[in-house]
Amino acid sequence: MADAASRLIGKAVRRTEDLRFITGRGQFTDDLARRHMLHAAIVRANVAHARIKSVDTQAARSAPGVVAVYAGADLAADKIGGLPCGWAVKNQDGSPQSEPPHAALQAERVRYVGDQVAVVVAETVEQARAAAELVDVNYEELPAVIDGRAALDKGATAIHEQTPGNLCFDWGLGDAAAVDKAFRGAAHVVKLDLRNNRLIANAMEPRCCIGDYDASTGENTLITASQNPHVIRLLLGAFVFGLPEHKLRVIAPDVGGGFGSKIYPYPEDVIVLWAARKLGRPVKWTASRSEAFLSDAQGRDHHTHVELALDKDANFLALKVQTVANLGAYLSTFAPAVPTYLYGTLLAGTYKTPAIFCNVKGVFTNTAPVDAYRGAGRPEATFVVERIVDQAARQLKMDPAELRRRNFIPVGAFPYQTPVLLNYDTGNYHATLDKGLKLADYAGFPGRRAEANKRGKLRGIGLSTYIEACGIAPSNVAGALGARAGLFEAATIRVNPTGSVTVLTGSHSHGQGHETTFAQVVADLLGIPMENVEIVHGDTGKIPFGMGTYGSRSLAVGGTAIVNATQKVIDKGRRIAAHLLEASVEDIEFAAGRYVVRGTDRAKAFGEIAFAAYVPHNYPLDTVEPGLEETAFYDPKNFTFPSGCHVCEVEVDPDTGVVEIVRFSAADDFGNVVNPMIVEGQVHGGLVQGIGQALLENCVYDETGQLLTGSYTDYAMPRADDVPSFQVVTECTPCTHNVLGVKGCGEAGAIGAPPAVINAVLDALTPLGVTDIPMPATPHTVWSAIAAARTRRTA
C-alpha cells in the first residue's frame, strides 16, 4: 500500500491532535462538568478480607453538602447486576472455570484493600470526601491470602464461597505426552523458576466518570475514561443495568493513557450512573492517585517453572511451562484470557520448538483484580522463553545470538503452524537479529566490557528476540477459545457535500495518534489534503459499534475497516463519475483524487463527485442512491505477528548494585509503517515500561494485604533520568492478511525489553557467580545477589 504514489502513508506527519494538548485545550473527563453536577466519593475496604458486620452511614448523611449515601445493600435492593466477565476458559478436564460474582458495592464481604463498600454523593468533591471519612464500617476480619501459590495451599482461606481452594481455572495447552517423550531423549535440560512481578499500569490520567440520566427522554449517559466505549455500553447496558442500548450513550473523550487499565467497566462506572438515576442529577467521580493504585486493574504477577529440552546440537526439542497466575480478588473483564490464550499461545516464541506444553493455574487472592496491562500475557510468555533460551546458552557455553539463530523458524517456513495454536503468517527473525546486533555493535562488546572492567564496572549485554500476537483476532476463533464478544472493528466514511471527509471509527485513541495516522490513510486513498479529513472516535452516540483499542489492534483491524469503507466510497464514486463523464463504469479509473476516463483527459475531481452525490440534479438516481457515506465492519483473518530483536547493554556498579542502561537498541518488524514518527514513539514508551518492570517497578502487598506501594513515593515509576535515549530501527515483512500490511507496534517495547535487560544484568554478573536475578533488579536486589554469590564462593 505504501507505494511511490503515497503522499502521506509512510511519512512522519506531525500530529493533528497535538495542538489542543500543548495549549491546554484537551478535554479529559475530569475537565468536563454538567449543570447541577454532584460529586461522589467511594468508601473502600481498609482490610484485605473481612465480613461486613454493619455499615453506619448516619454521620455521613448529616454532613454538610451530602445528598445521599448508598451501601451495597442499596445496590442489591435495586437489582443492579454484577460486573460480567468477558472471557471464560475451560479447565483441562473440560469443565468451565469458576466465575464468582463481582458486585459494584460489596454488601456482605470485602476481598481486597480498596474494595468498594459505599458511596457518598455531595455537592462538592471536598464535601463528599470528608463525609466518606464518617462512614463507619464494622468488619469481622478473615485470614487474607496474598501470594498466588499460597492461595492454592490446603487450608488457605477461601475468598469466594463458590471457589473452594481459590482455583479459578486449571488450564492446559499443548501435547504433554510429546513433551515428556522429548525430555526423555534430551541431551540437555535447562530449568528456571521465574517470577513475573506485579505491576500497576499508572496511566497519568486517573480514572474518572460522570453518570447522567434524563428522566424525560429515558436517556442515560456515561462519560468515562475508557479505551472502548462500546464495550462499556454493551456490558453495562445488557448485564448490569438491563438498559436498552439505544438509551445508554457512553462517551470516552480525551483519555490520558490506558495501557489496558481502561479497557474494563469498573464499579465506579456503575455507581455514578446508578446514583445519577436515583438522584436525577449528574454524578462525577474522579480517582485520586491513591485510589488508582488500590483499585485499577493491575498486571502480570506470575510464578513460573520452565524447562527446556535440547539435543546434543543445541536444537530445542521441547518446552514445559507451569505457571500460577494471580488473578486478584475478582475476575476483571478479560482476566481469564490474559494468562491463558494470550500467554500459552506465545510460548513458541520465534523458535521451531516442536513440542510445547503449558499449564496455568489461575487463582484468586486478596489483592486488586489483575487483567491486561501493556502486552497482556505476551510479556510474561516472552520473559519465560527469552530467559530460558539465555539460560540454555549460558549452560551450554554458547553465544546467545548463535543459539537463537540455530533455533529460529526459518524464513522459508512461513506460514508456520506452532504447536500452541497460532499460525504465524510471516516473519524474518534472522533479519531483525542481524539488524539489532549491528545497531548494538554486538561484535564490539568484548572491548567495551574490558574497558568497563578497568573502571571497576561490570558490563553485560542481553538479547531478546521476541514475537507477539496483535490485532485480536478472528471473532469465531476467539469465541471458540472463550471470548464472549466479537473482535471486529467498524468504520464509517462520511463524505460531506463539499468533499471533506468525516471518519467515524470504533477504535479509540488515548495517545496513539489515530487522528493523524487514520487521516493519513484516508487522505492518501482519496487523494485529498489531510486537513480535509477529520477522525471522530470515542462516542457511542456518533460512531458505529466498535470494539475499541487494546492489543495493538487499531491500525491492523480498525485501519483495515477504514480502508474497506473508503474503498466502498471510491467504488460508488466511480459509478457517479461514469454518469457525469458519460462513460462506462469499467472505464473509470480513480487515482490521485480524480476519476478519469481511461486513456482520455476527461476527469472529475473527488470533490465534484461528492457534490453531485448530495445535489443530485445530474445524477443516475434510478441506479445509484444519493449521498456518499459507507460503513465497513472488518473481522481479521488471523492475528498479526510483530517480532524483533532488542539488545540491552548495562553497566553494574558492584559496590552499590546500581544498574545503568548504557545502550538500548531495538530492531522491530511491524510490517508496513504508516507514520514512522508515531511508531518510534510507541516503541520508546513501551521500552520504558519494559525497563520499568525490569529495574524499578514492583507492586507489593504486605502479608495482611495492605498495599505498600500505593503512591509515587513508593512505586518506582521510570523518570527521565532513569532511562537512556534509544536506537530504534524497523525491518519490514508486511502482514499477509490485511490490506495495509501492518502488524501493530504498541506493545513491542514492553514485551521485548524485560528479558533483554535481565539477560544483560545476568551477563554482567555471571563472572561473579550470580546465576539469577529477580525483577525488578533494584540496587538492593543486585547488591544482595552479588553478596550472596561472594559468600557462596568463599564458603
Place this chain on the structure above:
Amino acid sequence: MTTAVEFQLNGRAVHVDVQPETLLVEALRTNLGLTGTHVGCDTSQCGACVVHVDGRSVKSCTMLAVQAAGTTVTTIEGLGSATALHPMQAAFREYHALQCGFCTPGMIMSAVELLQRNPNPTEGEVRAGLDGNICRCTGYHNIVAAVLGCAKSMRGRAATEKAHG
C-alpha cells in the same frame, strides 16, 4: 468561610473566593475554569500540575490558593496559543514529545523554566531537570529531544536578535 484572593493570571487580574484549604490547582481548574493544568497524583510527585508563579515552576498541588495572592501566575493556557505557540510548545509537536497529552502541560511548563535557568543544557541536565514530571507514554526520549531542540533554536534566535539588535 471563603477568602478573597487576587493575582495576575495569564496577563490579567483575577479575583477568586476560595476556602482556606483550597489548593492553587483546584482554584485554577474549578474556580477559574482553566483545565489545562492537570492533577495526576496526590503526593506532589507527578508534575502534571506545574505552573509558573512569579516565573518559577511550581507544583500547583503543593501551594494553597491563598498563597498566590499578589503573585503572577502563568498556566499552559497563558504560555502560547494555537496560532502563536511558545517555542517549547512548538518543539513538543515537532519532536513528537507527547502522546496522550495528559502530562504535557506540566511537562512543558517545567521545560520552559528549565531553559530559563540553563539555556544550554546537556542531555543529562535535561533528564535531571525533568525528574519531577512523570510521563507514562513517551519514554522521555522525544521529550528530551524536544527540550534540547528548543534550547538550540532559542539560542539561535537569541544570537540572531543580538546580531541585529
